[in-house]
Each structure stands twice: as C-alpha cells, then as structure tokens.
Amino acid sequence: MKICFVMYPWEKVEPGKDTTMRLIKECVNRGFEVSYLTTKDISINKGKVVGKCNKLISIETEDCVEFYHTMQFETAVKDLTSFDIIFMRSDPPVDPLLLNMLEMIEDEVFFVNKPSGLRKANNKIYAASFDDGKESIVPQTLITRDVELIKQFVEEYNFERFIVKPLDGMGGKGVVLFEKNSIGNLSSIADFYINHDGKPQPIICQNYIEGAEKGDVRAIVINGEPIGAIMRVPAAGDHRSNISAGGSAIKHDLTDHEINLCRQMGERLVKDGIYFTGIDLINGKMVELNVVSPGGIVPHNNVNGNTDIQKQIISMILEKYEEFKK
CATH class of the missing domain: 3.30.1490.20 (ATP-grasp fold, A domain)
Structure with a gap:
C-alpha cells in the first residue's frame, strides 16, 4: 500500500499535537510506504500530475515526537497515480488551481478528501447550505x-x-x-x-447559539459515521473554544441527537467524496464543518485515555478504498 500526504511543510508540524502526524505514523506502523509533499510540489508534466515526493524512512518508536524528529527522507519526482491513497491535509483555504490539477486523477487514485468534493465543501458556504430556515441543523x-x-x-x-x-x-x-x-x-x-x-x-x-460560552463539541466523522468527540472549552474571557485559540478539551459522549445530526449530514458528505470530517456542534446545531484538514485526534486520545482513534480512522478509510477499487 502506497500512501501520500499532501500537507503543510514538515518543519511547521507540531508533533506533540498534530493530527496528520498520528495518521502518518499509523500508516507506517501498518507497513505502508508513506510519502509526503506540499501543495507547491505538485506540477503537470507531459500531461501527468506529478509531485516532488518525500518518502519517509523512520526508526521504530512508539513515541510520535521522536518519530517526527528522527525522520529521514528519500526525495523523488513521482507520478501521483502511482499512489493508492492520497490524503489531503494542507491548511485551508485550498488553492483552486491545485484542485484543478488533482481533479484530473481523482478517478484513478482514492483521495481523502476528493478534490471535487473539497471544491464544494472547503468553505463555509457549503456548511451554510444546510440551513433550512428553522435552525434544525445550523443556526x-x-x-x-x-x-x-x-x-x-x-x-x-x-x-x-x-x-x-x-x-x-x-x-x-x-x-x-x-x-x-x-x-x-x-x-x-x-x-x-x-x-x-x-x-x-x-x-x-x-x-449566536446559546451555550456557546460553555464550549463546542468536535465530532470526528469518518465515512459519514461519527466515531468520537471532544468538548472544547473556551479559555477564560474568550468566546472561542478552538484549541488553537487557547481552548481546552474535555471528554464528551455524543448524544443521540448529535449522532443523528452527524449521520444526516454524513450522507451528503460521503456522496460528495468527503470521507474525513470534523463537525463542530453547539447545543445540538452544526456551527462549523472542517473538511480540508480536520484535527482533534490528540485531544481526543488524551481525554479518552489514549484510545488511538487514528487506528479506527485508517481502518475505516481502507474499507472505503476497497469500495473505490471495485
């Protein structure tokens, strides 16, 4: 199995809390050949979509931080159709020209998430399209x-x-x-x-949804199915619960309503080729949809006693890959 991650530069990774790094390490642990490249490394040459890919050469270690710091690479230009799976993990917003290039091969390679789906869903307009005027899904x-x-x-x-x-x-x-x-x-x-x-x-x-001052729920949704969640609590004096903005995470068990809402949205997401999503909920309503580079693995594992949710994510993605190959 050959897997490529399209992501931010390696030197910008924060290995102690980076979701992409957990996904990469899980793939390496399974014996897959893993490479990474950045968006600027992708080109079209002689009608083929190619990339300057960095194949990972790692030591055996359980520690993700050590895994990151001891990593070595073999760099070569490769036809991106030589990979089985391409994970899209670059920071938003997505470059539409990049999507144009990758859409050329999305029927030949399994993408998480699909370039044509990212074109639809990588901005907040897609999330707002779930507004039915009754606030049953979104405010x-x-x-x-x-x-x-x-x-x-x-x-x-x-x-x-x-x-x-x-x-x-x-x-x-x-x-x-x-x-x-x-x-x-x-x-x-x-x-x-x-x-x-x-x-x-x-x-x-x-x-503004009442209860937002207490935090929001980040649901991790794979193939349209919510598989885990955390509650993100704002820092004192801040209305934002994002962990990157100083918020903290606590354990959260999804309610039946939250599960049904995620599944309801998940049907459309999967239809559009969006297989890995972070859905943010407040008081039973969706307030944010994260499809480009959803995070949350590390805080989820921390508050749930290190459940290694990345193992379940990769297993479920492999199931969808088998469907794609048929």
Whole structure:
C-alpha cells in the first residue's frame, strides 16, 4: 500500500499535537510506504500530475515526537497515480488551481478528501447550505458582501447576540461576538472584513447559539459515521473554544441527537467524496464543518485515555478504498 500526504511543510508540524502526524505514523506502523509533499510540489508534466515526493524512512518508536524528529527522507519526482491513497491535509483555504490539477486523477487514485468534493465543501458556504430556515441543523446564517443586508438580517430576526466572521477563517481567528446593544459597531467591523483586502469579500453573519460560552463539541466523522468527540472549552474571557485559540478539551459522549445530526449530514458528505470530517456542534446545531484538514485526534486520545482513534480512522478509510477499487 502506497500512501501520500499532501500537507503543510514538515518543519511547521507540531508533533506533540498534530493530527496528520498520528495518521502518518499509523500508516507506517501498518507497513505502508508513506510519502509526503506540499501543495507547491505538485506540477503537470507531459500531461501527468506529478509531485516532488518525500518518502519517509523512520526508526521504530512508539513515541510520535521522536518519530517526527528522527525522520529521514528519500526525495523523488513521482507520478501521483502511482499512489493508492492520497490524503489531503494542507491548511485551508485550498488553492483552486491545485484542485484543478488533482481533479484530473481523482478517478484513478482514492483521495481523502476528493478534490471535487473539497471544491464544494472547503468553505463555509457549503456548511451554510444546510440551513433550512428553522435552525434544525445550523443556526440562521447570512453570507454577503452587503453591510446593509447584515443590518437588516440582524434586525429582522431580533438576535440578542450574533457573530460575524470571515468566510475563509480557521482556528477561531476573526470571530467577533456582538451583543444586541452593541450593533452600532457592526458597520465598521463588517466593512473592514469585507473590504480589507482591496476587493470586496463575503463574510458570515450568524445567530449566536446559546451555550456557546460553555464550549463546542468536535465530532470526528469518518465515512459519514461519527466515531468520537471532544468538548472544547473556551479559555477564560474568550468566546472561542478552538484549541488553537487557547481552548481546552474535555471528554464528551455524543448524544443521540448529535449522532443523528452527524449521520444526516454524513450522507451528503460521503456522496460528495468527503470521507474525513470534523463537525463542530453547539447545543445540538452544526456551527462549523472542517473538511480540508480536520484535527482533534490528540485531544481526543488524551481525554479518552489514549484510545488511538487514528487506528479506527485508517481502518475505516481502507474499507472505503476497497469500495473505490471495485
């Protein structure tokens, strides 16, 4: 079995808490040939999608940090169709030109997640498409470049609290919480987010879900099935529960409602070629969908007594790979 990880540069990996590193090590433990490359290492040459791949040569160790620091590589340019599975693990947002190249071979190689699926689902517009107007799956959501439309949206639904965030944000960065009585600051902040890049960009305005101050649930969903979760608790004085923003993780058992919601969304995700997802839930509603490089393995293992959920992830991905080959 030959597996390639398309990811961030090796030197930027934080081995003590990196999800990709756990997936890589699990593949190596199973005796697979594992390589990695970054997005800038992918090219088209003579009609073939090729990459400057770094094949991993590792020592035997149980410790993931030692595994990372002692790693050696053999580098060679390879046709990417020579791999059985390609894991897409680069940081969002995804380069659309990269997706164009990888879509050329997505019928020949099993991708986690599929490039055409990432094109659909790698931004918050896809998540907002689950809004049925009744808040049964996601909170009421507006995506727009129009500041006046945001004001009308907030006033129409009379939100007590709401959030504004950039469309391509990650890790809780740029999320601003508004109180009803502070709406006077909305125009300046929304205008900044929309126009700060010189070209108007859409932003998200979303109803604030009660209970968010207590944290959110990160569900790990593989092949449409939720297999584990953690509760992420905000740091003192912060409304963001993202661990990268200072939040912490505690044990969480998914409720029947949360399981059903993940499965309901999972049907569509799998249909679109999204096999590995992080679904963030607050008070029984989905508030974030992570499809490009979902994390959470390390905190999940830590709070659940080192259950090594990466073993289950790889096993379930291999099951889907066998379906792909048929």
